[in-house]
Amino acid sequence: MKALTTRQREVLDFISGALDTRNQSPSLREIAAHFGFRGMKAAADHVTALKRKGALCGTDRQARSLKPSDSLASLRRRLVHVPLFGSISAGFAEERRQEAEGCVSVDVESTGIRPTARTFALRVRGDSMIGRHIVEGDVVILEHGMTPRPGQVVAALIDNENTLKTYSIHRGKPVLKAENPRYPDLIPADELVIQGVMIALIRKTPEGRV
Amino acid sequence: MKALTTRQREVLDFISGALDTRNQSPSLREIAAHFGFRGMKAAADHVTALKRKGALCGTDRQARSLKPSDSLASLRRRLVHVPLFGSISAGFAEERRQEAEGCVSVDVESTGIRPTARTFALRVRGDSMIGRHIVEGDVVILEHGMTPRPGQVVAALIDNENTLKTYSIHRGKPVLKAENPRYPDLIPADELVIQGVMIALIRKTPEGRV
DNA sequence: TAAAAAGCTATTCAGATGAATAGTAGTGTG
DNA sequence: CACACTACTATTCATCTGAATAGCTTTTTA
Numbered sequence: 001m002k003a004l005t006t007r008q009r010e011v012l013d014f015i016s017g018a019l020d021t022r023n024q025s026p027s028l029r030e031i032a033a034h035f036g037f038r039g040m041k042a043a044a045d046h047v048t049a050l051k052r053k054g055a056l057c058g059t060d061r062q063a064r065s066l067k068p069s070d071s072l073a074s075l076r077r078r079l080v081h082v083p084l085f086g087s088i089s090a091g092f093a094e095e096r097r098q099e100a101e102g103c104v105s106v107d108v109e110s111t112g113i114r115p116t117a118r119t120f121a122l123r124v125r126g127d128s129m130i131g132r133h134i135v136e137g138d139v140v141i142l143e144h145g146m147t148p149r150p151g152q153v154v155a156a157l158i159d160n161e162n163t164l165k166t167y168s169i170h171r172g173k174p175v176l177k178a179e180n181p182r183y184p185d186l187i188p189a190d191e192l193v194i195q196g197v198m199i200a201l202i203r204k205t206p207e208g209r210v
Numbered sequence: 211m212k213a214l215t216t217r218q219r220e221v222l223d224f225i226s227g228a229l230d231t232r233n234q235s236p237s238l239r240e241i242a243a244h245f246g247f248r249g250m251k252a253a254a255d256h257v258t259a260l261k262r263k264g265a266l267c268g269t270d271r272q273a274r275s276l277k278p279s280d281s282l283a284s285l286r287r288r289l290v291h292v293p294l295f296g297s298i299s300a301g302f303a304e305e306r307r308q309e310a311e312g313c314v315s316v317d318v319e320s321t322g323i324r325p326t327a328r329t330f331a332l333r334v335r336g337d338s339m340i341g342r343h344i345v346e347g348d349v350v351i352l353e354h355g356m357t358p359r360p361g362q363v364v365a366a367l368i369d370n371e372n373t374l375k376t377y378s379i380h381r382g383k384p385v386l387k388a389e390n391p392r393y394p395d396l397i398p399a400d401e402l403v404i405q406g407v408m409i410a411l412i413r414k415t416p417e418g419r420v
Numbered sequence: 421t422a423a424a425a426a427g428c429t430a431t432t433c434a435g436a437t438g439a440a441t442a443g444t445a446g447t448g449t450g
Numbered sequence: 451c452a453c454a455c456t457a458c459t460a461t462t463c464a465t466c467t468g469a470a471t472a473g474c475t476t477t478t479t480a
Binding site for chain 4: 421424427430431435436437438440441442443445446
């Protein structure tokens with residue numbers, strides 16, 4: 001990519017910014033207005049220059065189709081937006097989105113996070129999974145309706161509360177195991193509702209947290 | 211939000227899909243073309259109905275401004291796209307984006323992930339930070355140029371390789387501590403290049419991983 | 421069963437938009 | 451110096467686009 005001039009950089013930043021905040025490309029006239037151009041040819045010229053230098057791409061003659069051909073953007077994978085719950089009380093309701101307390105966005109990778117409607121996230125409470133290096137405050141992403149395999153971490157509804165356990169087989173029977181010696185082990189799995197199987201984890205270190 | 215008909219759901223899905231894949235709202239004519247409508251009023255009617263039912267929003271008379279007012283979307287926070295490295299060899303180059311092996315996207319939360327240009331991600335190798343529950347394969351998100359505080363996890367360049375350590379103060383001097391008894395401790399921090407301070411962590415459980 | 425809503429065809433219109441033409445001033449560069 | 455490039459003003463044009471009007475059939479609801 002050829003070097004950009006200061007002005008071209010400014011125009012590119014404005015377009016990227018609009019795309020980030022409004023999720024929509026500005027029109028040539030909006031670019032002109034933002035920079036105080038009296039005509040819009042100036043904006044058009046900058047866009048042409050940016051396209052020529054490979055910094056910008058867009059469909060010809062199509063409104064608001066500009067987007068930076070930024071290498072970071074091209075590396076960007078398809079995103080999944082997953083509803084985040086503090087806890088899930090009942091079974092899977094239709095309108096579970098309503099109860100979500102937030103939203104976690106992860107990019108899909110080969111690892112297997114598929115953008116299913118049954119994917120959700122849960123905030124971890126307690127330290128029952130410390131043996132699997134899952135600590136309080138972590139956000140786990142789970143897939144509902146997946147059949148767990150032994151060794152996988154699952155979220156189960158125990159006493160009307162979500163708990164993370166390791167799914168395993170003991171004496172030929174499926175059981176749920178806590179990964180902390182202080183917690184009771186081996187709960188028969190078939191009597192419980194398994195909410196989901198863990199497919200990913202996100203930990204955010206708050207500013208003051210140590 | 212009122213219930214949608216099957217057809218309205220289809221139209222909404224098409225718009226969301228276009229937004230996800232092309233990052234751009236379709237025009238009414240594109241919607242019509244996709245569903246094989248002979249006129250474009252049909253598409254306009256569906257859009258009007260979806261807006262009325264609160265499923266869709268957009269600026270009046272503005273091209274390609276449709277976007278689902280989906281509750282999941284409204285919960286969605288501003289995203290940061292962070293370049294992911296396998297390792298960082300030298301100091302911070304300008305064109306570090308070029309070397310990035312991927313891209314991690316996280317949504318900004320109050321925790322402090324600010325969309326700085328100095329934010330980057332690193333894939334964890336080895337188990338030197340097992341004591342902090344950071345395991346092999348995890349992706350840590352770091353901020354370059356931040357002054358670390360004791361107890362925070364930092365990435366340092368040791369022997370031309372990135373290593374995660376805990377930053378702490380020993381006898382009044384800053385030192386780097388490995389969180390695994392099998393690794394050497396207490397490396398004087400001021401002789402090293404600190405690449406960044408950890409602000410978040412992402413763990414993805416591959417399909418077969420246990 | 422009657423009314424309302426959904427789901428379309430066909431056409432028209434104003435305004436938004438990208439692109440083009442013509443021209444000016446300044447800045448480098450070989 | 452001539453030439454290319456940047457960075458604009460000013461204006462015009464074809465097309466894209468959203469919105470509107472008139473009408474039609476089918477499905478849903480009261």
